[in-house]
Amino acid sequence: MAAQPMAAFEAEALPHMDDLFRAAVRMLQDHGKASDAVQEVYLVAWKSFSKYERGTNCKAWLFQILFNVVRHERRNWFKWITGKEEDLAEAQLVAPAPIPDTLTDGNILAALDKLPAQFREALLLVDVEEFSYKEASEILQVPIGTIMSRLNRARGLLRSQLADVARSYGLSAAVQE
Numbered sequence: 001m002a003a004q005p006m007a008a009f010e011a012e013a014l015p016h017m018d019d020l021f022r023a024a025v026r027m028l029q030d031h032g033k034a035s036d037a038v039q040e041v042y043l044v045a046w047k048s049f050s051k052y053e054r055g056t057n058c059k060a061w062l063f064q065i066l067f068n069v070v071r072h073e074r075r076n077w078f079k080w081i082t083g084k085e086e087d088l089a090e091a092q093l094v095a096p097a098p099i100p101d102t103l104t105d106g107n108i109l110a111a112l113d114k115l116p117a118q119f120r121e122a123l124l125l126v127d128v129e130e131f132s133y134k135e136a137s138e139i140l141q142v143p144i145g146t147i148m149s150r151l152n153r154a155r156g157l158l159r160s161q162l163a164d165v166a167r168s169y170g171l172s173a174a175v176q177e
Contacts, residue, residue, distance in 0.1 A: 005050075013045055045061070119150050127155075133148060
């Protein structure tokens with residue numbers, strides 16, 4: 001393998017590994033699966049790096065690969081559980097847990113983990129990873145309006161899950177962005 005393509009790949013792609021891993025953990029809710037997913041991302045990215053256009057957003061390109069890898073993982077998991085393909089988001093709806101008296105990063109992450117996958121993905125890309133709506137829509141391969149709708153819904157669900165904690169701090173739950 002030529003040293004120049006390897007160096008270019010390392011310079012462009014490797015700085016985003018921690019961001020990819022954090023997002024994968026939030027989506028898959030399992031460190032082992034997240035690690036496997038990130039490895040798969042880098043394998044796919046390396047194999048197709050010759051198609052990558054230098055000067056474009058490598059982080060967005062890698063996140064698009066990550067979301068494809070995670071979707072594939074979820075489809076396989078869901079088919080194994082049910083024996084058929086259905087909308088996985090419906091299967092992941094869960095009742096919120098009681099809200100503790102103090103707000104910690106753990107509380108916020110737990111609330112984030114309870115979001116249906118499609119809402120969590122949009123929120124991670126836009127609010128956590130700071131991708132634009134356009135970039136998020138390209139990564140998830142959905143229209144910008146869908147990204148906006150999912151963000152609105154995700155933020156609303158988080159707000160309702162964390163409302164009691166906010167009140168315990170003397171904040172009004174009615175305050176919106």
